Amino acid sequence: MSDGVDLKELKRRMDGAISAFKSDIASLRTGRASANILDPITVEAYGSRVPLNQVSNISVPEARMLSVSIWDKSMVSAVERAIRESHLGLNPIVDGQNLRIPLPELNEERRKSLVKVAHEYSEKAKVAIRHVRRDGMDTLKKSEKDGVIGQDDSRSLSEKVQKMTDESIADIDRLLADKEKEIMQV
Structure with a gap:
């Protein structure tokens, strides 16, 4: 008009x-683990904030476990920090360039x-x-x-x-x- x-x-x-x-809210899963749960997380990378899926691959190897494969070795600590500070209550375990994220019981x-x-x-x-x-x-x-x-x-x-x-x-x-x-x- x-x-x-x-x-x-x-x-x-x-x-x-x-x-x-x-x-x-679709990323807030109550049952099986879903890679979507990490969608809202952004990481400080290369001077700006980018979504987590733009610096890594996210997979679901088990029902209560997520795996994040980070492409750039220098980004591992930034990704770990972003996941810990995301208010999702997740504690990633660093394994080289990979993070394993066990999902807590509900x-x-x-x-x-x-x-x-x-x-x-x-x-x-x-x-x-x-x-x-x-x-x-x-x-x-x-x-x-x-x-x-x-x-x-x-x-x-x-x-x-x-x-x-x-x-x-x-x-x-x-x-x-x-x-x-x-x-x-x-």
Whole structure:
């Protein structure tokens, strides 16, 4: 929409935040080990932060074990540090250029820590959605100030933006509740 704000673009950006959240919580496995659990981890490499899978191969040799083969020998300590500091409760074992990561049994404490991580992911997604809303509202205010749209149109569009925001945050809350139930199920 040339006069005001592009609601489809805002919706696309909000949906992007929701899909990023879905992939984040999908990495929180409660059963068999999955290489996806390491997806959110980034490593300080060559002067910037890069995803772990861009400096190594990740495999699942056993049901409760992950294996990370690091390509560059100088990156081993950085990768180990990134995994330890990831709030996933993982303690890698260094074996040359490989890391073996035993996954702890899911006891009550471990389940609660996974729920905390899921809540952190949901808050990150909600903040992203609120940023999209703020961008839309700023665009509306600017369009109204410049005389591109009237006050009534601006109010109507801002209500639509707020409604999209509320629906997106409700989606995140619903996904979080489902994941929390899955994690806490014994």
